Amino acid sequence: MKKLYLPLLMTLVVVLSSCSKKMGELSSDYFTVTPQVLEAVGGKVPATINGKFPEKYFNKKAVVEVTPVLRWEGGEAKGQSATFQGEKVEGNDQAISYKMGGSYTMKTSFDYVPEMAKSELYLEFKATIGKKVVTIPAVKVADGVISTSEMVAQTLSSANPANGDDAFQRIIKEKHDAQIMFLIQQANVRASELKTAKAFGEEVKNVNDAVNKKITDIEISAYASPDGGLDLNTALAEKRQDNTAQVISRDLKKKKIEANVDTKYQAEDWEGFQELVSKSNIQDKELILRVLSMYSDPEQREQEIKNISSVYKTLADEILPQLRRSRLTLNYEIIGKSDEEIAKLADTDASQLNLEELLYAATLTNDAAKKEAIYNKAAQNYPNDYRAFNNLGKLAYQAGQYDKAESYFKKALSIKANAPEANMNLGLIALSKGDKEAAANYLGKASGSKELNEAMGNLYIEQGQYDKAVSSFGDTKTNSAALAQILAKDYNKAKTTLSSIEKPDAYTDYLTAVLGARTNNSSMVISSLKSAVAKDQSLAKKAASDLEFSKYFTNADFMEIIK
Structure with a gap:
């Protein structure tokens, strides 16, 4: 750093008898x-x-x-x-x-x-x-x-506002359960239980016949209650499995339904026993649960529980019968509309789409006008959901229409005050106005927004915390991220970021010129600044007084660009 000793003060030597000594002009050398x-x-x-x-x-x-x-x-x-x-x-x-x-x-x-x-x-x-x-x-x-740090107001135009994402799922996994109950130490499927099997079969047929549903498989899980000998219970559970499978397979064949049937059995259903006991109001249930946690051997468990004579009869009457069963599970998928169907309906008859499908439709096009039309339909058809309004604000923001964007974001918040996306986006709006306090307030309510770290990076630039800004941006490729890296003097990372921005604009080029000036790359300065001014003529005036380029104020190529 150049050492300048400027006399703050000229000679103030004044003789005690006189105060009229003339003072000379100060130099800048002190x-x-x-x-x-x-x-x-x-x-x-x-x-x-x-x-x-x-x-x-x-x-x-x-x-x-x-x-x-x-x-x-x-x-x-x-x-x-x-x-x-x-x-x-x-x-x-x-x-x-x-x-x-x-x-x-x-x-x-x-x-x-x-x-x-x-x-x-x-x-x-x-x-x-x-x-x-x-x-x-x-x-x-x-x-x-x-004043490079003040460019954050301009680089914010390339920021990524938070999107109110859809929850559309093309394939939704569903299941339907039923239980066939057995008497103690019996494995035959009683006539009363055949009604359950028949109702289950009808549900299988309904799913099989539906155009938008597909059967994955059918599971049969047979159990015996944990009373009696292990060998007896093993044979009993296996027999219940086989008998149940015969009933279900016979019904599937009759209905001409092809489905994979998976079978299994469990000799003693201690897990089910524990679950039922924990949900019950049985006296001494905590003691029973303690026994289960203390002993792992099935026979010892059974004996210890039988020793609690005060509750064993209640267990035998209320809990154990519920464990003598075969559980039937129909696993299937609900298959949603194709992208082509959704896109067409969004254009022709949006009323046939639910909210998630309509929001998803907007992701199927890169045309901002089409996106806006879809979100408008979503806002009209589903006015109590904030996401369409938020996303309309995002489109306005990306078009540089900040007042319009702010109006949509505030509408979104009026529907859901804690909507993280709308709060984050209003934080960006506040930053564009230079209102750091309001920005910090909004961003503090934006937890859960995917783009929050990027927004915080912009706030940190405004606050002059450049290292924190770089960390917050991570691998984001935007003008603001590059600006933070330049201000933090991480020039290699800034160069990579600027060259990776998907849609470079005039400010991308201007920042590249600044980077060139800071790294003594004159060709980068001239070529990038020329490109920046070609895209935005106002940047010529900015460059003319920008001290980032002070070494180029006498450069003929530079002067030709800014004239």
């Missing part, structure tokens, strides 16, 4: 300003000014107020003043020795406005010796302002 070229960070323009008072300069009775002033054509902004006093002045300001001189540091900050892009930092002085005011000319100490 100051250092960091950064040398001022830069906007988080909406502020910070600067640190280090000054030195030479020996025998500061009059012992002098008081000097120093004020940083950022000047531009048509305006100025004043920073925080600092006051210094001579050794014989009574006061609480920093005292400066006449004989030794002294150094000081001033920190100041200005609220950024676009006019500052072409500005200069001056120090203004107000000096008094006793009652006499001494005029000291202002001194220029730095140039400013690099």
